[in-house]
Amino acid sequence: MNDVKLKDLYMGLPDGEVEARDKRFQELFFDPNNKYNEIINSNEKFLIIGSKGTGKTYLSKYIVEQSPSKQTCIIVDPKNFWICKLINIDEQELTNDYISVLCKWFLLYEIANSLLNKHRWLKHLPRCKLNKLRKFMLEYNDDTFYKIVSLSTTNNQEITGNLSHGISHSDKLQTSNFQHSAGIKTSDGVSYESTRKRFFDLIDYFEQLVFDCFQINDHLLIILDDLDELKKEAGEQSENIIYNLITAAKKYNFYFNSRAKSLKIIMLLRSDILNKMQGNHPNLNKIKTSCSIDLYWLLDSTHDKWDHPLISMIFHKIRASCEPYKNRSNKELFEILFPESIDKKNPLDFLLDHSLGRPRDIVTFLNCAKKEFPERTCFSATVLKETRKIYATDFYNEMLNQASFYKSSAYSTQCLKLIAGIKRPSFSYSDIQTLYEENRTSYSEIDNLDDALHFLYELGAIGNAWKSKKGKHRTCWYYKIDAIDEVDLSQNFTIHYGLRKKFSL
Template identity: 25%
Template sequence: MESKKQISAISFGKSDGKNEARQPNFESLFYDGSGDYEKLKNDPLKYLIVGRKGTGKTILARYFMKKMQEEKHTYAKFIVAGDFTGEKLKNFNYNVIREEEREIFWRYLILNELTKMLVEHENGLLSRKWIGKLKDIDTNLMFNLEEMVQENVVNSNFGGSVSNHGFSVGGNSSLESKNSKKLKPATYFDQADKMMETLLKVMTRVKNKYFLFFDDLDEIKIGSLQRDSDESNMTLLSDSLYDFVVALAYINDKLLDAGSKSRVISTMRQDIVDQMQRKTKNFNKVLTDNGIKISWFSPMIKETPQNTALGKLVLHKIKVSIDSYHDMNNKALFNTVFTQAKPQKRPFSFIVNRGFGRPRDVIEYLNLIQEKFPTAESINFHMVTQVQSEYCSWFYDELQNEISILGRSEDIFNTLELIKKNGQGIFKYKTLKINLEKGDKEVKVLGLKDDLKALFKLGAIGNYHKEKGSRTATVEYSYREGTDNPDFSKEFIIHPAVQNFLSIK
C-alpha cells in the first residue's frame, strides 16, 4: 500500500448545502447511498424533498438540477426565498389575503416563474402564439392581484395603499374605501386557471423539459406573514407553506395529466412538515406518494461504522479526494483514516454521537479537525477531543436556531437554563420540577413538560433507562428512534454536545 496522505488533502465539503454546490468538484463529491437521487430522477411523482436541517436536502436538489442541465432540451432554474417569495410577499402583503385565496396566490407565483422560463427559451413558430397569450394573462394577473390585495386591505380596516411598487402601510382606510375598485375574487381565480391552461398548451407543443426548484422557503421573512402577534413563527410558516404545497401538488398534477415531463420540486423542513400533518388528515398521502424523506442515522455506527450511510459518505469523499485511496476497500480505508488505540475510544463514533445523525454535523466536525491538524495523516481520538468545545459551540448555535422558530421559544430557552442550573447530565422530571418550584425567580418556566417534549423532539435531551444490576443503559433520542414523545417515567439524559456546551459533567 502507498504511504498515508495528509488529511488536508481531503475535501470533506461544506456544512451548508448551497456552498457545497458551488465547489468545482461538487458532482464528484456527491454521494447517493440511499438512492434518493435515483428516486427523484426516475419517479415523476416525486416533488417534495423532506428532511431535518443539515440532512442534505439542498445538496440533493442542486445535484439533480445540475444533472438535468446536462441533458438536451432541458432547462432548470433554482429559486430561494430571498429572490422569490420574499419580494412577492412584500409586494402583495400575504397577511391580508383571504384564507381561501392564498393557495391561488401561491399557484400564481409558481406559474409566474414557469412562464418566465418559457418566455426565455421558447421561440418556435408553434409556441409563439401561446407565449404571447401567456404574457398577456401574466400581466392581467399581476394587476388583478394588486387590486384584490387593495380590496382586502380596505375590508380589513388596514391603513395602506397599493402602488406599482407594492403595498405600503399608511393612509386612511375610510377614505380609500370610497375610491376602492371592487374586484370579485372569481375574476382572479379565472385568470389563474387561464394561465395554467395556456401554460399546459405550450408545454404539450414543445420538446423542451423544464424543472423549477424551490429551496429555503422556511427563510421567508416572518413579518410578511404576521396575522396575529401571538402566533408562533412555526405556525405562520407551516400555514403559509401548506398553501404552497397544495399549489405545488395542483400544478404538478396538471403537468402529469397533460403528459409533460416538466416538474416543480421543493425542499421542505421536517419540523414544518410535522406541523402540517396536524393541519389536515390527508397530508400524509402527499408525503407518501410525492415525498422523499432523507435520513442518515444507523445503529451500526459502533460495530461497523464504515458500513453506515454517514461512514460511506465520508469514505466516498476521501476516495474522490485522494487517488491512491480510491481502490482501497472501505474497512481498510476507514482504519487508515480513523485510528483507535482502544475499542472504547472510536473517533468516528465519538463524532457522530455529538451530532443529530446528520451529514452537516459530521462535516463540520471533520473540517474543524482538518483545520487544527492539517499535516496529520490520520484522525485519532485525541484530535477529536481537542476540537470538541469549538464544535459543541457551533452545534449549540444550530440548536438555538431550531428552537427560535418554535412557539414558546423563550420558555424553552428558560428550561435549558433550568437544566444548566440543575447541573446533572442525567435527571428526573420530578427533580427538575422541584428545583423549579424552589429555585430563584430569575428562571421563569410556565410549561415545563411541554418544553421538555420540545427539547426531546429536537434531540437536545433523550430518555435514559438502566435496569437494576445491568452494566449498560438504554438511551433513546428522537432522531434515532423516530419517536416524538418522551417517557416521563424514565430519566432524561442531555445530548453530549449540549452537555459539553453547558459545562455539565
C-alpha cells in the same frame, strides 16, 4: 508510514450549497441509497424531506447539475418567495381559499415566466397563445394587484392604501372605479377594500392559459428550496402556505405528467416541519407516503462500522480529492484514520453520539478536528476528545437555528439554559422541576416546564434514559426513526453529548 496530514484531507462542507460550487462536485456527490434516481425517475415523487443538515439542498444542486441541456431549471430561493410579501398578514384575516389560490398563482407565474423567457420571439406573434400569456403577465404582474387597496375607519376616514394596478399612491381612491373590489369590516372599526374577488375570478383563466402554452418540446424543472424560511416572512401562516404549495405542486405535476409533458416541481422541506403539519392537515400523510423521498442516514443496513453511510460519505470525498487514498477501501481508510477507541467506544459510535445523525454534524466535527490539529495524520482519541469543546459551540448554534421555526430565540435559549443549569449529564423530572421553581425569574419565557421538556426532546437536546431488565443503559432520541413521539416525563433524561462540553459537563 502514513504521510498524509489532516490538513490535506477534503471531507466536505457543512453547507451543501457552497460545496456544490466546487468544480469537483459531481465526483464528490455521494448518494448511498440512490435518492437521485428515485426522485428523477418517478412521476409521483416530488417532495425531498429530511432533517436540517441531511443534504436536501445538496441533492437539489446535483439534480440541476445532471439535468439535460434542453431542460430549463429554476431554483426558487427563499428571498424570491414573493408570496409572503403579498399576503399583508397584519392587515386582514386570510382564508385558506385565498392562500390556496395565491399559491397556485405563484407556481403558475414561475411556469409562465419560464415559457416567456424561452420563447422570446414567439410570444410577440399576434395569434400565438404565448402572446396572450405575455399580455396577461404584463397586466397582472404588479405586486399591488394582490394587495389591499383601501383602509378606512367606520367614519370613512381614509388611513392608508396599497393601491391596485394602474393607480398611483398619490391618487385618491374611488371605490366605484374597482368593479371587482371587496369590502371587509373588522371588530376594531377598520374596513378594508381589496382586489381579492378579481384575483379569484382570474385564476382559472391563468391556469388554462399556462396549460395551453406549455408544449411537448418544453422541458421545465422548478425547485422550491428552504420552505422553512417562510416562517420569517409569513409567521403563523407559513404552515398554510407550505401545505397549499405542496397540494398545488402535486396537482400540476400530475396534470403535466398525465399529458406526457416535461414539467416537474420539486419541493424541499424539513421532515420535522412536515410531521408537525400533519396534525392540522391529515391528507399530508398520504402525500408524504406516496410523493416523498426521505433523506435519513441512520438506517442500520450494515454491520461493519466502516461501511456506515455517514462514514462512507466521508471516505468517498477523501478518495475523490486525495491521490494517496484514491484506491483505499473503506476498511483500510477506517484503520488508518480512526485507529483508536475513545473511552472504550469505537470512533463511529463516538461521532454518532455527538451528532443528530446528519452529514452536516459529522462534516462539521471532523473539519473542526482538521482545523485544530492540521499536522496530525489521523483522528486519534486525543484529537477527537479535544475537538468536542470547539464543536459544541457549532452544535449549540445549529440547534438554536433549527428551533427558530417553532419558538422565539429567547424561549429556545432559556430552555437550553435550563438544562445547562442542572450541572450534570443526566437528571430526573424532580431535579429539573426544583431548579425551575427556585429560579423562575431566570426563565421568564418558560410558562410550563412540561412543554419546555417536550420542546427540548423534539429538538434533540435531551433524550430519555433508563436501564433495561438486563442492566444495559438505554436511550431514546427523537431524531431516530424508531423513537417514541413524546418524551416520557416519568423516565430520567440525558443531555445530548454534542451539548455537554458547551455546558461544561
